[in-house]
Amino acid sequence: xxxxxxxxxxxxxxxxxxxxxxxxxxxxxxxAGAVNGVAMAYLDLFVQEQQKKSAPQSGLLxxxxxxxxxxxxxxxxERAFLDRMTANAARAPAVIVMFLALHGLHAxxxxxxxxxxxxxxxxxxxxxxxxxxxAPVV
Numbered sequence: 001x002x003x004x005x006x007x008x009x010x011x012x013x014x015x016x017x018x019x020x021x022x023x024x025x026x027x028x029x030x031x032a033g034a035v036n037g038v039a040m041a042y043l044d045l046f047v048q049e050q051q052k053k054s055a056p057q058s059g060l061l062x063x064x065x066x067x068x069x070x071x072x073x074x075x076x077x078e079r080a081f082l083d084r085m086t087a088n089a090a091r092a093p094a095v096i097v098m099f100l101a102l103h104g105l106h107a108x109x110x111x112x113x114x115x116x117x118x119x120x121x122x123x124x125x126x127x128x129x130x131x132x133x134x135a136p137v138v
Contacts, residue, residue: 011066019077026081036132038085039095043128046102050121061110094131101128 004010029041064071082099086092101124108114116124 008067008070011062011070014062015070015073019073023077033088035088035090036095037088038081039089039098039132040129042085042102043098043125043132046105047125090132090136091134094134098128098131 004013025045026038026041029044031037031040034040082096085095085099089095105114105116105121108116
């Protein structure tokens with residue numbers, strides 16, 4: 001709190017920093033212009049995070065507890081991110097299913113309600129990769 005005029009400003013900075021770091025990491029992995037390039041980068045980053053077995057980013061929960069409006073930038077970013085993924089998707093519904101599945105897995109980790117085994121997670125990731133690699137529906 002020494003660097004911010006209020007707790008609210010601290011939480012706003014926390015959210016902005018989180019989104020900036022996430023977007024930077026995503027863009028480094030992204031195969032720009034490739035079909036499903038953004039979605040594959042998201043899936044790859046998710047797998048890397050799972051392998052690190054690091055603690056979940058609970059700062060967003062703290063921000064939410066302080067003021068639900070702090071998550072408005074997260075919602076805007078998530079909508080723009082989903083639009084970016086589906087814009088170059090071979091099959092937009094497959095990308096949306098992957099997006100929902102990964103968000104669900106993130107939520108389980110954040111809430112400490114994980115019930116998926118390592119083998120089940122690996123099989124699910126493999127299936128998501130197959131879905132993304134599938135030919136477009138005509």
